Amino acid sequence: MDFASQIAPSSVGVYVQVPFCQAKCSYCNFSTGVFRAEAYAPYVDAVCAEILGHAAFYRDAGLGVWQQAAGRAAVDTIYIGGGTPSLLAPGELGRILDAVRRAFDGSPSEVTLEADPETVTEEKARAWREAGFNRVSLGSQSFSDVELKAVGRRHRRADIYTAIECLREAGLDNVSFDLIAGLPHQTRESWHNSLEELLSLRPRHISIYLLELDEGSRLGRETLAGGLRYGVAALPEDDAAAASYEHACERLVGEGYDHYEISNWALPGFRSRHNLKYWRREPYLGFGAGAHSFDGVERWANSHDPMAYAASIKEQRLPVEQRESVDARQALEEELFLGLRQLDGIDLESVERRYQVDLGERLRPLEDEGLVETYQGRLRLAPSRLTVSNEVFVRLLD
Numbered sequence: 001m002d003f004a005s006q007i008a009p010s011s012v013g014v015y016v017q018v019p020f021c022q023a024k025c026s027y028c029n030f031s032t033g034v035f036r037a038e039a040y041a042p043y044v045d046a047v048c049a050e051i052l053g054h055a056a057f058y059r060d061a062g063l064g065v066w067q068q069a070a071g072r073a074a075v076d077t078i079y080i081g082g083g084t085p086s087l088l089a090p091g092e093l094g095r096i097l098d099a100v101r102r103a104f105d106g107s108p109s110e111v112t113l114e115a116d117p118e119t120v121t122e123e124k125a126r127a128w129r130e131a132g133f134n135r136v137s138l139g140s141q142s143f144s145d146v147e148l149k150a151v152g153r154r155h156r157r158a159d160i161y162t163a164i165e166c167l168r169e170a171g172l173d174n175v176s177f178d179l180i181a182g183l184p185h186q187t188r189e190s191w192h193n194s195l196e197e198l199l200s201l202r203p204r205h206i207s208i209y210l211l212e213l214d215e216g217s218r219l220g221r222e223t224l225a226g227g228l229r230y231g232v233a234a235l236p237e238d239d240a241a242a243a244s245y246e247h248a249c250e251r252l253v254g255e256g257y258d259h260y261e262i263s264n265w266a267l268p269g270f271r272s273r274h275n276l277k278y279w280r281r282e283p284y285l286g287f288g289a290g291a292h293s294f295d296g297v298e299r300w301a302n303s304h305d306p307m308a309y310a311a312s313i314k315e316q317r318l319p320v321e322q323r324e325s326v327d328a329r330q331a332l333e334e335e336l337f338l339g340l341r342q343l344d345g346i347d348l349e350s351v352e353r354r355y356q357v358d359l360g361e362r363l364r365p366l367e368d369e370g371l372v373e374t375y376q377g378r379l380r381l382a383p384s385r386l387t388v389s390n391e392v393f394v395r396l397l398d
């Protein structure tokens, strides 16, 4: 069976990238930057033009094969992320949602906006709700002002409380919070405190990430170069960050949260439908500078530079700077990598059947070492070894 023929989507997820921030956080390795507010409206013009013109762009470039066969695609989730999309005026965000509604069929059940706590006001929250957002992902990161300040975040602990009050007041109850384990100055006590403050707000969804130190961020570069700027000397040891993550796993599950993906927990019924599409290899279309798309057989990415991106759209050129066909081998690797990130694991038999492979030999050493296990007919990471998931992925994909 052709592995690509498995993808016959009845609906897609739409992601819109807003690459603007108020300041660059020291740990950030995203392709985002600080731009003058005058750049926001022209950027939104370009995004709306891309969304409204996407069918013609794709047809000319041979992208989105299934969509061409089926005519208009239906959208069931929308996610506006960044960057800090909550910096845009609510009217600009509303324009983006309108463009999606005009360009696609369907009525999305989950419409998420990423927001930084210091940008949330009562008026904005009400306007977001009226524009059609029904979920907010709040970049809280920590409840310690020392940690927030050390990495250059603009918000403080008090802003998180103000933000959640404004959102709930406006009827936006479906809020996801982010925390980062391993920030400079983080201690066992400060981590436990952040987690308890977070739990006291009883959010519907929580994401917890381990701080990544790579060449893509100032903090990462400084650390790799052996420097001391950006709080390098106050970084917790790797073991401490891993212990923080493990403590969170126990605490959140104890509080009734469903740990459904390595970095994500939800109260029953509140898993992120949009993000599940990424982990399940379901199609999604990305619009805006640096946005990624996947149609089941090909992955492509837009130009990362917002100016180059907007210029392409203005000249009615496809803003794609990178595209890649996914062959069967790569698709299998994605199935394994993305499948094992989900705590429900993988239906191994069905994967082996679909890709006509026998994974027994590859898996046996990992099973023998207790890194993966079979549970209720599915292959999954051993719950006690989630902190070494990267090691498992590297060995599995070798």
Ligand code: SF4
Residues within 6 Å of the ligand: 020, 021, 022, 023, 024, 025, 028, 029, 030, 032, 082, 083, 084, 116, 139
């Ligand atoms: S707000 Fe988010 S995207 Fe912007 S610089 Fe900070 S971490 Fe990066």
